[in-house]
Each structure stands twice: as structure tokens, then as C-alpha cells.
Amino acid sequence: MSDLLQDIAIALDQAVLRCDNPLAGELLLVEGQSSWLSELLPDSQYQQPFIIEDDCYFLQDFMVDAKALWLSPENGRLRSGFWTESLSSGRTLHLEAVAIKQGNTQVLLINNQSEEFRQRQKTIQSARELTLANDKLQEQYQYLHHRLLAMINSPKGISDSLSPIIAAIENANFGVMVLDPQFRPMIENPAILEIFDYQKDEQLSTELPVETLLRLMHTQLPECTRILSTATTWSGELCWMKPPHTLKWLKVAIYPVKDDNQKLSHWLFFINDISRLKYLLQRNEKLTLQDPLTDLPNRHAFWQYLEKRIFEQQPLFLLYADITDFKQVNEFYGHAEGDRLLVELSGRLSSVLKKTDFVARVGGDEFAIVLNGVESVENCLMLGNRLLAVCQHPFYTESQAAYHVSLCMGAVSFPDDALTAEELMKFADLSAYNGRSKNVKGLQFYSQELKDASRQRIQIEKELRHGIENDELELLLQPILDLKCGSIRKAEVLVRWNRPGHGLVSPVDFIPVAEQCGLIVALGKWVFEHAMQLLKQLQELDLTIKLSINLSPVQVMDSSIFDFMQLCIDKYQVNPHYLELEITEGILVDDYEQIHRLLTRVRGLGMSISVDDFGTGYSSLAYLKRLPIDFLKIDRSFVKDIATDDNDKAIVLAVIAMAHNLNLGVIAEGVETSEQQAFLANNCCDSAQGYLFSRPIHFDGLVELLQAQKDGVSADWQPK
Amino acid sequence: MIQKKICLLGTSGVGKTSLIRQYVEGIFDKKYLTTIGVKIDKKLVQLEHQNVQFMLWDIEGADRYSVFQERYLRGAAAYIIVVDQSRSPSLIEGMDIHTLVRQVHPCPTVLAINKSDLETRWHWNSKELADYKELFDLSFHTSAKTGEQVELMFTELAELLTKER
Numbered sequence: 070m071s072d073l074l075q076d077i078a079i080a081l082d083q084a085v086l087r088c089d090n091p092l093a094g095e096l097l098l099v100e101g102q103s104s105w106l107s108e109l110l111p112d113s114q115y116q117q118p119f120i121i122e123d124d125c126y127f128l129q130d131f132m133v134d135a136k137a138l139w140l141s142p143e144n145g146r147l148r149s150g151f152w153t154e155s156l157s158s159g160r161t162l163h164l165e166a167v168a169i170k171q172g173n174t175q176v177l178l179i180n181n182q183s184e185e186f187r188q189r190q191k192t193i194q195s196a197r198e199l200t201l202a203n204d205k206l207q208e209q210y211q212y213l214h215h216r217l218l219a220m221i222n223s224p225k226g227i228s229d230s231l232s233p234i235i236a237a238i239e240n241a242n243f244g245v246m247v248l249d250p251q252f253r254p255m256i257e258n259p260a261i262l263e264i265f266d267y268q269k270d271e272q273l274s275t276e277l278p279v280e281t282l283l284r285l286m287h288t289q290l291p292e293c294t295r296i297l298s299t300a301t302t303w304s305g306e307l308c309w310m311k312p313p314h315t316l317k318w319l320k321v322a323i324y325p326v327k328d329d330n331q332k333l334s335h336w337l338f339f340i341n342d343i344s345r346l347k348y349l350l351q352r353n354e355k356l357t358l359q360d361p362l363t364d365l366p367n368r369h370a371f372w373q374y375l376e377k378r379i380f381e382q383q384p385l386f387l388l389y390a391d392i393t394d395f396k397q398v399n400e401f402y403g404h405a406e407g408d409r410l411l412v413e414l415s416g417r418l419s420s421v422l423k424k425t426d427f428v429a430r431v432g433g434d435e436f437a438i439v440l441n442g443v444e445s446v447e448n449c450l451m452l453g454n455r456l457l458a459v460c461q462h463p464f465y466t467e468s469q470a471a472y473h474v475s476l477c478m479g480a481v482s483f484p485d486d487a488l489t490a491e492e493l494m495k496f497a498d499l500s501a502y503n504g505r506s507k508n509v510k511g512l513q514f515y516s517q518e519l520k521d522a523s524r525q526r527i528q529i530e531k532e533l534r535h536g537i538e539n540d541e542l543e544l545l546l547q548p549i550l551d552l553k554c555g556s557i558r559k560a561e562v563l564v565r566w567n568r569p570g571h572g573l574v575s576p577v578d579f580i581p582v583a584e585q586c587g588l589i590v591a592l593g594k595w596v597f598e599h600a601m602q603l604l605k606q607l608q609e610l611d612l613t614i615k616l617s618i619n620l621s622p623v624q625v626m627d628s629s630i631f632d633f634m635q636l637c638i639d640k641y642q643v644n645p646h647y648l649e650l651e652i653t654e655g656i657l658v659d660d661y662e663q664i665h666r667l668l669t670r671v672r673g674l675g676m677s678i679s680v681d682d683f684g685t686g687y688s689s690l691a692y693l694k695r696l697p698i699d700f701l702k703i704d705r706s707f708v709k710d711i712a713t714d715d716n717d718k719a720i721v722l723a724v725i726a727m728a729h730n731l732n733l734g735v736i737a738e739g740v741e742t743s744e745q746q747a748f749l750a751n752n753c754c755d756s757a758q759g760y761l762f763s764r765p766i767h768f769d770g771l772v773e774l775l776q777a778q779k780d781g782v783s784a785d786w787q788p789k
Numbered sequence: 790m791i792q793k794k795i796c797l798l799g800t801s802g803v804g805k806t807s808l809i810r811q812y813v814e815g816i817f818d819k820k821y822l823t824t825i826g827v828k829i830d831k832k833l834v835q836l837e838h839q840n841v842q843f844m845l846w847d848i849e850g851a852d853r854y855s856v857f858q859e860r861y862l863r864g865a866a867a868y869i870i871v872v873d874q875s876r877s878p879s880l881i882e883g884m885d886i887h888t889l890v891r892q893v894h895p896c897p898t899v900l901a902i903n904k905s906d907l908e909t910r911w912h913w914n915s916k917e918l919a920d921y922k923e924l925f926d927l928s929f930h931t932s933a934k935t936g937e938q939v940e941l942m943f944t945e946l947a948e949l950l951t952k953e954r
């Protein structure tokens with residue numbers, strides 16, 4: 070029996086040691102003597118008690134944990150994790166120790182894990198190399214991006230070719246183009262000419278790099294028109310084929326540069342040849358036409374298929390779907406789980422489809438589906454809804470945590486809606502995008518309504534641009550109450566638009582448009598500057614309270630926002646301690662670094678930060694913990710039913726507890742009844758705002774309230 | 790002779806292994822071989838009045854592939870947070886680790902801003918960087934490649950640790 074155990078231990082490359090007296094820490098080798106063990110622990114002879122000395126420092130250290138386990142009354146096991154030991158003979162060992170307590174037996178296993186170690190190192194090595202390469206690229210992009218922006222915005226402009234940034238561009242090892250709004254090149258560096266094999270002195274008939282690039286975008290990106298016409302930032306991959314021999318994968322990043330009035334002034338294009346990287350990734354995979362993760366056809370296979378069907382004049386419906394919460398899943402559970410989700414979802418989608426249909430993964434979380442032989446819009450709708458229904462069942466992580474995601478899906482018909490593959494894809498994308506932004510569930514058909522809506526949006530945009538210049542905007546203030554003392558300590562700044570011919574427009578009707586077209590940056594600056602004027606007046610009246618100003622996600626990404634705020638504060642001589650910025654929960658996950666930096670700097674000035682609409686988005690404690698914030702604002706949808714709904718009650722209590730735990734204050738939004746107020750006050754919620762106390766009011770109204778408060782006249786909501 | 794456990798912490802690829810290698814063996818390898826788990830190296834630091842034995846714990850970088858193990862810090866006399874000046878996220882991650890560790894394991898701390906031979910890529914200005922350095926007992930601009938400030942860092946740390954007694 071003992072021989073057998075001995076053989077097993079040796080075969081497992083494992084040493085088994087027993088510890089009869091955990092207090093003394095003496096070990097006894099019972100099985101698995103080997104040459105590496107005697108080199109590692111020279112004192113370990115069969116059945117000879119010994120103590121681990123300094124020479125194996127890691128084990129000595131692990132023994133502290135092992136002893137604690139052995140001395141505890143519970144059974145259990147504890148792993149040390151891998152460690153590496155260089156022996157004096159020059160040999161390197163990769164080991165792991167396991168301490169086990171089972172009844173009265175205390176055991177220490179030492180495993181020689183060379184194979185497992187190498188395996189893990191191999192996988193992680195390539196993952197980390199990719200991360201590093203990617204970081205580096207990102208860094209270079211951002212660096213040049215910032216420098217270029219600064220240069221373009223400088224009074225001298227790009228004409229100053231002696232500028233060091235020009236030298237940096239010339240020497241960058243990726244392609245850089247600076248274009249005017251009509252896509253005429255102003256700067257092209259040598260790298261970009263090289264990427265596109267472009268010889269400057271070639272005859273005029275060859276395509277310019279920018280022409281090639283725009284052509285690729287138009288044919289490979291359905292969302293291209295939307296990106297270019299709304300001047301949106303985009304990055305992604307394009308494939309360039311130039312017969313007979315050239316096939317290159319390009320990583321492209323596009324940044325619009327806008328002037329202070331949010332008019333497009335330049336385009337920046339960064340292009341990097343990632344063919345080699347792709348090659349490395351695809352080396353072991355069925356090349357080019359299949360998506361390695363899901364085994365579905367990829368974007369290129371899809372284009373080929375769609376073009377073929379159109380060429381054959383086969384009527385079809387094209388559906389375009391993306392996962393609404395994919396980013397959250399990725400962030401929350403990690404990328405491995407994001408991948409699992411994609412695999413599972415593509416399986417579910419495929420299972421609903423017929424053999425004659427075609428589904429492909431055309432982007433990160435995007436799928437395209439061609440339905441053949443579907444006769445009517447009604448039938449397509451039915452099928453579409455069946456596809457959407459695959460998300461009704463939860464998805465599971467590897468550790469069996471259940472979660473839900475949903476799809477947003479757009480549909481177009483060939484030949485009814487469009488005649489070319491590009492247009493079909495573009496319209497399907499637009500429909501899905503529209504469904505998503507309006508938050509409607511279900512399949513979205515490309516419709517007249519959509520065309521009208523986009524026209525309307527353009528109209529609002531035009532008038533709003535005008536409105537900002539003509540001061541058609543005005544600020545209202547909604548008081549925020551300290552629940553302990555019942556007095557107004559703060560007010561949220563809200564903007565209204567006096568739109569000619571339409572009357573007072575509420576923010577929900579124009580902020581989204583402003584966000585989409587980038588006008589929000591100018592609008593946000595208008596609001597900030599005018600809020601400073603109000604604060605200054607309050608200071609002069611000796612009625613100072615804190616003003617809380619909303620910052621939209623787009624503004625957070627605007628690199629000039631901080632300088633602007635600082636400038637305003639100086640200009641109006643206001644005390645930044647009386648300023649608060651409200652950001653929405655969603656942006657916390659979008660660009661951690663940028664927001665971290667902005668918030669830190671803003672806080673450095675003395676402003677405070679609150680997180681708006683808390684609870685509606687995806688709330689990762691990790692982010693909350695790490696970001697410099699001061700308050701959480703509980704969304705009104707939770708507050709609404711707190712007096713009656715136990716779920717909402719529980720959520721609000723949990724948020725309050727969690728916030729206080731992180732040293733954050735809590736503000737409840739949308740408080741309308743005294744029951745709600747009582748519940749919040751009794752449960753240590755710090756502040757509240759809502760119609761119960763006051764609607765958003767004009768500045769004069771606020772001044773009156775504050776004056777009354779100062780004079781000791783109590784309002785009826787105040788504790789007597 | 791006194792022995793001191795020193796942990797090198799930071800996200801992956803910042804140069805923890807390379808710094809130790811440069812210090813202990815005087816070698817730099819530009820090929821990246823990621824550390825799995827832990828490796829401990831010893832180095833005798835000779836100061837004017839006494840010698841100190843450093844036990845240098847090279848710990849796998851904390852990133853999305855590997856969680857930071859607080860357990861490895863037990864008994865550490867000091868830790869060095871290594872960041873890579875050519876990759877700005879590494880500073881944020883380093884500061885996060887620092888914040889976490891400072892609470893559970895108060896001890897002298899060092900900031901190693903590594904790869905000083907490469908161009909700075911981050912957008913922190915010197916004032917902001919100085920604020921970060923404030924949070925440490927010592928800080929250095931090191932290069933595991935050229936050896937700049939590497940020996941200096943360990944020697945000054947040894948001096949700090951012996952003075953403390």
C-alpha cells in the first residue's frame with residue numbers, strides 16, 4: 070500500500086509532508102522523495118522531523134498561513150500559488166504548495182508544477198503582450214492627438230511647419246493624416262504613404278491614401294455615413310486589398326476636430342498596419358472568413374454573401390442586431406465572460422434560424438442576419454421577435470451567476486428599402502441605432518418615420534446652434550434640502566430653451582440632440598459660465614449656497630473643459646467650494662482614465678462631485694470606490710414608491726448604507742410626498758430634492774427662498 | 790545580520806523583474822517574459838556601518854489576469870510600487886495598489902518611475918507627479934535598461950530601513 074502511494078506521489082511529482090505538531094511546525098516527509106526535493110529541502114529525509122529554514126524563504130513564509138489553518142478547528146485547504154525557485158545547481162523549479170487540514174491530519178503537499186506553469190505562462194504571456202502593444206498604440210495615438218489638437222487650435226495653426234509636433238508626426242511609425250472638413254489632405258506623414266504603397270511622383274491616376282481610406286470605409290462600414298456626417302469619433306479595423314498581392318489589415322482611428330462653436334474644422338486620421346498582429350492571431354484559425362470566437366461567418370464573409378444575393382436579385386430581409394449591455398458584461402464579469410456570452414448568443418440565434426438563412430458576426434457585439442424566403446413584413450416581424458426572444462432566458466457565467474442582456478435590432482428589406490448592400494446595411498444600422506436611442510424593445514423597421522425623425526433632428530440642431538448664440542437659453546434652479554436641518558444648502562442648475570415658435574422646451578427634448586451632434590460642449594460651457602454669474606450674485610447677496618451643474622458624457626471627454634471651468638471661476642471670482650459637478654453613472658465606466666483625471670483635477674480646485682441617476686445604470690462598486698466622488702443621487706424612479714414598495718425600499722436602504730460606507734453623501738431625487746421625506750430622513754439620507762420642496766425656479770425665486778431662510782421664516786416642510 | 794523583505798508591486802510589464810535582475814545580476818533583457826506567481830531573490834546591501842540582506846519579492850503584475858494577493862505582503866519591511874512612464878494607465882494602477890496596500894500594511898514605500906530611458910508618454914505635469922510622489926517615502930526615476938538610479942534606489946531604501954530602528 071505504502072509503495073503504491075509512494076509511486077503515485079513520484080508520478081505526480083509531488084512530495085507529501087505531515088505536520089503532527091503545528092505549533093512547533095515540524096514536518097515529516099512521508100511520500101515522494103525526489104532529487105529536486107532533496108535539493109530544495111536538504112533536511113528532508115524519510116520520517117526525520119525537520120523545520121523549514123531560511124533557504125526556502127517562500128515556503129517558510131507560507132508555513133505561517135499553513136500553521137494557522139492547521140491550528141484552526143475547521144477542515145480546509147490552502148494553496149500557496151505558484152512560485153519559482155532557482156537552485157544552486159542552476160536548476161529552476163516551478164512549485165506550488167498546498168496545506169490541508171482534514172480531521173486530525175495536517176498535511177503539506179509540495180507539487181512540482183513545471184508543466185502547468187509553462188502552460189499558464191504561455192497563455193498569459195501572449196495576452197499581456199497584446200495588452201502592452203495595444204496600450205502603447207493607444208498612448209501614441211492619444212499623445213499625437215492631444216498635441217495636434219493643441220497645434221490646430223493655436224493661433225499659428227498648422228502653417229508653422231517648424232513646430233516640433235510636425236517632426237513627431239513625420240517620424241511616427243503609424244500613418245497620420247490631417248484633413249480639412251472636405252477631406253482634403255493638409256498633412257500626410259511618410260508612414261501613411263508607405264502603408265498605401267503610394268509614390269508621390271506616380272502618375273495622377275493613382276488613388277490618394279485618403280481616397281482609398283474613404284472608399285474602404287464606405288464599402289466596409291454601414292455606419293460610415295452616420296460617422297462622417299455627424300462628425301463622430303470612430304475606431305476600428307478595415308481590410309485593404311490591392312490585387313494581385315496586397316492584403317492589409319488597418320487599424321483606423323478617426324477624430325473630428327471642432328472649433329469653439331462646435332463646427333468641424335479638421336479631421337485627424339490615424340492608421341496603423343496591423344496585418345502582422347492579425348496574422349499572429351489568425352495563424353491557427355480558419356483564415357479570413359470565419360469569426361474565430363463564435364465560428365460564425367465574419368464581416369467579410371457576410372459582405373460577400375449579401376452582395377451575391379443582391380446580384381442574383383433575391384428578395385430578402387436584412388436584420389442588424391447588437392447587444393445593448395455588452396460593454397457592461399465585459400466590464401463587470403471580465404472579457405472571458407463577454408466572449409462566452411457571444412458564443413452562447415450566436416448558438417441561440419442560429420438555433421432559431423433555418424438552414425437557408427444566414428447569420429454572421431459583423432462586429433464586436435454586432436450580428437447581421439439575412440432571412441431568405443420570408444414573404445411579408447409581418448412574417449419578418451414574427452421571426453425577428455423570435456430572435457429577440459432568445460434573450461429572455463438568462464445567460465450564465467462560468468461560476469453560474471445569471472444575468473440578462475437584450476438585443477436591439479433593425480430591419481430592412483431588399484429590394485423595397487434599398488438596392489445596394491451598403492445602403493441596406495446603413496439603413497439597418499440606423500434603424501437599430503434609432504431603436505436603441507429611443508429605448509424601444511422589439512424589431513425596428515426602416516421607416517418613413519425614421520427619415521422624418523432624422524430631418525427633424527437636423528432642424529433642432531440648426532436652431533439650437535443659433536439659440537446658444539442668441540441666448541435663447543435660460544437657467545432654472547431646483548433647491549436641494551439638507552434633511553437633518555431642513556434648510557436649503559444647494560441647488561441644481563437646469564437649462565431650458567425658449568425655442569422660437571415652440572415655447573419653453575424641456576431638456577429631455579433637446580439635450581439628446583445636442584449630445585448627438587456635439588453641440589452639448591458649447592451648451593455645457595454656456596450653462597457653466599452663466600451658473601458662475603448666478604453664484605457670483607449669490608455671493609454678493611451673502612446668500613451663498615452650492616450650485617450643482619450637470620456635465621454630460623461628451624463634455625467629460627472634451628479635453629478643454631477643465632481649463633474652461635478654471636477660467637470661468639477666475640473670471641467671476643467665485644469660490645469653487647460652492648460648486649458641484651453632476652455626472653451620470655454611465656460615464657464612470659466609459660473612459661476610466663480620462664474621468665479619473667478630470668475629477669481629480671476638479672476636486673483639486675475644491676469642487677465636489679455627485680453621481681446622478683444612481684441606480685439606473687450599471688453600478689460597479691469598484692469604480693465608485695476608486696473615483697474621487699462625494700455624493701450619490703438616488704434616481705427618482707426608486708424614490709417614487711419607497712413608501713409602499715418593499716423592493717424600492719430595500720434598494721434605497723442599500724444604496725444609503727453602501728454610500729455611507731464609502732463616505733459618500735446621499736441625495737434623493739424626485740421627492741414628492743411627506744411620507745417619502747419621512748422615510749428618507751429616518752434612514753439617514755442626507756439630502757433631498759423634489760416638488761415637495763420646490764420645483765425648478767427662477768433665480769429671483771431662489772433668492773427669495775434663501776432670504777426667507779436667512780430671516781428665520783420656516784417653510785412648511787421644515788421640522789418644527 | 791538583519792534581513793528585510795521587500796515587495797515589488799505594480800501592474801504587468803512595468804519592469805519589476807527587470808529592476809531586480811539589473812540590481813542583482815547587472816543584466817537587462819529586452820525580451821519580456823511575464824512572471825507567474827512569485828520569485829524571491831536575495832541581495833546583500835553593504836552600507837557604511839552594517840550590511841542588510843534584502844529578500845526581494847518579485848510578484849506577478851496585478852491586472853485583469855491576476856488578482857493582487859495581499860497575503861504576499863506579510864512581513865514586508867517596505868514595498869516598491871513600480872510604474873512605467875511610457876504607459877499612463879500603469880501609474881493609475883500603481884496608485885490604486887498603493888492606496889489598497891497602505892491601508893492593510895503600513896510600512897515605508899517607494900515609487901519607482903521606471904523606463905526613464907524611454908520618452909514620457911503620460912500627460913501628468915510635474916506638479917501632479919510631485920503630488921503622487923508625496924505619497925511615498927522615497928521616489929526614483931529608474932531605468933532597468935541603463936541601470937540609472939537602480940542601485941541608488943535599493944541603497945537609499947536600505948539606509949532608510951536601518952535608520953528607522
Ligand SMILES: Nc1nc2c(ncn2[C@@H]2O[C@H](COP(=O)(O)OP(=O)(O)OP(=O)(O)O)[C@@H](O)[C@H]2O)c(=O)[nH]1
Nearest residue numbers: 801802803804805806807819821824850904932933
Ligand atoms: N526601455 C526599457 N525597457 C524596460 C525597462 N524595464 C523593463 N523593460 C522592458 O519591459 C518589459 C517588461 O519588463 P518586466 O521586467 O518583465 O516587467 P514585469 O513588471 O516584471 O512584468 P510582469 O512580470 O508581467 O508583471 C520587458 O520587455 C523589459 O525588457 C526599462 O527601464 N527600460
Ligand SMILES: [Mg+2]
Nearest residue numbers: 805806823824
Ligand atoms: Mg515580472
